[in-house]
Amino acid sequence: LFVMADEALFQFLHNEVIQYIYKSSEHGEMENGRCITKLENMGFRVGQGLIERFTKDTARFKDELDVMKFICKDFWTCVFKKQIDNLRTNHQGIYVLQDNKFRLLTQLSAGKQYLEHAPKYLAFTCGLVRGGLSNLGVKSIVTAEVSVMPACKFQVMIQKM
């Protein structure tokens, strides 16, 4: 099973990427959306490559639920060294992935401090999931919400093609 060498390295790099993108954009409130999009697109391309590597030796997926379970267990473990804590679905194309201790938020705060900055730290991962799903043949929209860090929820809306 493919495992990240040392997750701290990725966390530091991830944080610096976010700082860099925000610093190199012009000042202005509207820039926030553009930066989030850039981060999400980065995650998307990385997700595409990662999923190709991770699924190289796995059996073929039976259905959409099988794919989502793979994301929650193997994919999350390979990238974040833990599984998604809770997966819920309405069986109509909406999945909610709950991570009670999201690795990229644990260094930020243990409550509500810095909550307004949390979306920046979730954008890349949203893209990661969207990119991974895209290469598995699943078109989706992935958003994230946080109320108390480091817990967060990723919502995956499957798009019928």
Next chain:
Amino acid sequence: MAVCIAVIAKENYPLYIRSVPVQNELKFHYTVHTSLDVVEEKISAVGKAMADQRELYLGLLYPTEDYKVYPSHMIIVYYTPVCIFFLLIENILLYRHTRYGYVTNSKVKFVIVVDSSNTSLRDNEIRSMFRKLHNSFTDVMCNPFYNPGDTIQSKAFDSMVSAMMVQAS
């Protein structure tokens, strides 16, 4: 040793086709294209079948058969000198092609066409060829200069494929 190797995107257009000799490329495009129907059939059959059908290797796509004659080739025959006509007939009658398929979890398909007269090629050799293809394809996917969906232009991929093809005489 293959006579043709193809990589096809999940939207069913070719990302990469190599054949030997190079003049036969068009007919291999046809061969690979018709194989896609069989691939689709096999994948959709998996959905209803048991768990042990879930490996990525699909195996033989068609039983070994005589090479198919395509109408466009017959039309060309009438307008060419007689020697080329005989060459084509020879091609049609003597060369049998066996195709093997493999579909990744990312719905990318690999097709390997071998000369059926090559009976020394065993199943596990074909599997290892697909394994190499899949590994190289994964490397291409992870290359930041590659945009998913573009044709594959990686030299490393080219040389891996060359090593698996019959040598052009």
